[in-house]
Amino acid sequence: MSDFDVTAADSIDLDRLRRFVAVAEELHFARAAKALRIPRQALSATVIELEEELGTRVFVPGASPTQLSDDGAALLARARDLIRAREQAEREHKPDAPASLRVGFVPGVTVSKWARIWGERLPEHPLEIVGVAQGEQESVLREGRVDLCFVRLPIDRTTTSAIPLWQETPVAVVQKDDALSLLATISPADLADETIQDAADLDQAVDTLALVAAVGGAAIMPQSIARLHHRRDLVYRPVSDTEFTEIALAWPAGTDSELLEEFVGIVRGRSANSSRGGAEPQQRGEAPARKPAAKKPAVKKPAPKKPVARGRKPARRGR
Structure with missing residues (x-):
């Protein structure tokens, strides 16, 4: 019976343990080396060093195809536990990534202007632009593959909210x-x-x-x-006398977030300094609001001249 102490693997760096696990799972050095994208010779050298450090054979010598030894099987279980524990610790200590927004667009729509404005106003929040097939414009929203999408109307308005933007000739x-x-x-x-x-x-x-x-x-x-x-x-x-198609910005009904509202505001032309609750600029096709007429300043009438009595000449002033 082997006196191999599997806890000795705790002192081995994880990169070498990952290489061992790759060979142990593939049971083929060439395939494991290809998956790790390293030369086969480098992988073989790592296994030899590992066996010398642990003082045992982890693969059966001369076996074809490659076979794990009993100590190798014990090492595989231990190595997997160590790798999982390290990955879990890294996830727990990894700072949260900044919130991002995914915006889809159907063929024919250009979103570069809004993406540029977003980058200027919210550079700390990544904007992911996703091309969407026309036939998938509703499913990408329904399945959560994007947060918003530029779509062609009509769409199911019972499951999506939408603001019409412009008509296509x-x-x-x-x-x-x-x-x-x-x-x-x-x-x-x-x-x-x-x-x-x-x-x-x-x-x-x-x-x-x-x-x-x-x-x-x-x-x-x-x-x-x-x-x-x-x-x-x-x-x-x-083509004259033909129905226009219409582009709208849509998102799943009932969803709401600050980033979603920010993007909607950018598309609708809201300035960077305007409040979110302020009035939105007019959409295409809306009649512009009339401005109240400016009041004209009152004109001061000159005082009427005193009538001069007929037949009498005005007195001359002395010198």
Whole structure:
């Protein structure tokens, strides 16, 4: 029976114990070295040093495939406990990271302006910007993958709060040599004889535009999407008498935090010095409030001249 004292592992640095654990779990030196991203020779040297320091063999000599010895199995259990204890201590003593905010955006939306303002006003709070597929705009909020998201309406307003921000111009994308490309604005009547390619799935806009380039026809989509996937062989023209799409900033209903309110305020144009409870600036489409007319200062009328009696000349003053 071995007289190996497993508590001797307590004095061994954790880096060497982690290397031993990697080999003990893989039971393969080459795979363990690859996982640790170190040379195999360095890993073998570490195990040899460990065995010499502990005075026992932790792997069965000459075994193929690699096998743990009884002392090695005892060391593995001890090493795992030591590593877990160290990691737990590090977590407990690690200072809390500053609160951050995750903001998603669907294709076609540009958030760089608001991210810049956020960095200037709240540099101590990281802002994570996350690209979101159009088809996942509600699920990322529902599943908590982002805190807020720039979305395209409509969305389920029973589970999300949202503030509409702006409308997107609808455009028709056609081939560069199509007769419709000569028009400044295209009407639905102009498209009556055109093959309209299905562009409802904005996540597949690249494929839709490739189809228009290949076989012709027209695809109607938000101008921001057409710009995002611009092609030299296609042009886009505004479409009249067509419903606009609308971009909104949304977040899960019932959630509230200071950082969320700060970001909403930035998007709505609140200045850095304005109070959170103050009046918000007008949104697009709202009529500007009329300012009260300034009161004109009263004009002082000159005193009326005294009438001069007829037939009498005014007395001359003496010199």
